[in-house]
Amino acid sequence: MENDKGKYPIGIFDSGVGGLTVLKEIEKLMPKEDIIYLGDTARVPYGSKSKETIIRFSTENILFLLKKKVKIVVIACNTSSSLALDYLRPMFSIPIVGVIEAGVRKAIRFSKSLRIGVIGTRATIFSSSYQKALIKMDNRVVVYSKACPLFVPLVEEGITKGRIAEMIVRMYLKEFKGKIDTLILGCTHYPLLKDVIAGYLKDVYLVDSAREIASYIYNLLEEKNLLNKDKRLPQKEFYVTDDPIGFEKLARIFLKRKIPNPKKINV
């Protein structure tokens, strides 16, 4: 018997545009699902802010998605997943999932040396969420972590290759050289620097959490009998808290296609 709730949309929120990498992977794996995406572009970035503030913003984002009757909330933002998920998950009746666990599982499955690196925003790294999740899943893991606050503005300036990108990548990642065999890209923007990072850290396997979270969600929805089995064209809605035009432009960099007009809301 199909669950009626299966027809409800998947809700995704991110501090801004980066979560579109997660949306893209969900679309690939679950093409029949309706999706509601909220980018908190008025208050982006979260990565330099405090736990209390990130929890407050995340709560407001979830309440907005709940009003839209989503069947699951995906926190596409690594910072919010790191700092707010544990606090928020027990508060709501529908599943709330973050990007940390899926990336961690993949890294442990792949790493031979169990020496794993993690990079992310300041808030993500200082929260130690990735570090704790890695150790919890396998206590033999040795974790190397580093905050890379310049990567997001670099990507948003379109500087994803060339001398400046290379120097900044080297500045942050030189301490990983020869120490790890797997690196978790703990921020949705970082996959856009993948080539430069791979060029510098040769032979290190790069884990992109966006990719991993999609299959995690698929399994969860299937298990709960919440997959959408309808044949009609899936609906996609985009909401932002700042100017929709800026978001639309950045969205094209991330998705390589045009999105339906984003609507501006105040959360």
Next chain:
Amino acid sequence: MENDKGKYPIGIFDSGVGGLTVLKEIEKLMPKEDIIYLGDTARVPYGSKSKETIIRFSTENILFLLKKKVKIVVIACNTSSSLALDYLRPMFSIPIVGVIEAGVRKAIRFSKSLRIGVIGTRATIFSSSYQKALIKMDNRVVVYSKACPLFVPLVEEGITKGRIAEMIVRMYLKEFKGKIDTLILGCTHYPLLKDVIAGYLKDVYLVDSAREIASYIYNLLEEKNLLNKDKRLPQKEFYVTDDPIGFEKLARIFLKRKIPNPKKINV
């Protein structure tokens, strides 16, 4: 006859910590004044956001300062001065001043060739506020402008000298080479990159708006008989919308002294 309102504090707000450069200059010139500083650190930065959102945030900041009975509001943030000041000034009964005009006046007074450069955040530059103000004050001025979105994160990472800072300065400023004799640093963070900028743009005079706005405010308060003539120790209060600890740390970079405990508020 002294005006009673003269004893009220000066209110300053900024999107974050950068406005402390303005506070510092005001303290130097008006050491008897009480000051209330508000840094909207939960929603920083403003420089990449839309006019409508910047006006909304700025209005909320001003309303907070008004509750604290300030005699003047200083918008220390160049982005907010560029996008919100003209809209907000007529709404309130006390003077609201921004950083644009003072910097513009200084640049025109100094420049011999009247070929003047302006750098700032994306929002500041795309608003054309500096450009318009320069032309309005002297229609012979030729303005060269450039948004430099990486300068703020660079300063906040403490990268204010060395190879990476030099390359990024060159990337943004190479089009100014040989064209201007004066450059307005249209963002409170940029004076921290002054040495690198001066090293690249030799013989170009750099205008720091923070310095200019202080004497503008002094003249305005004197004219309106609003200067504080009390002899007691001036009070300084700091408010932030995010974690006070992060603010305190950055404040030491900007002010080179410890500040009284900032209080967290929600605007």
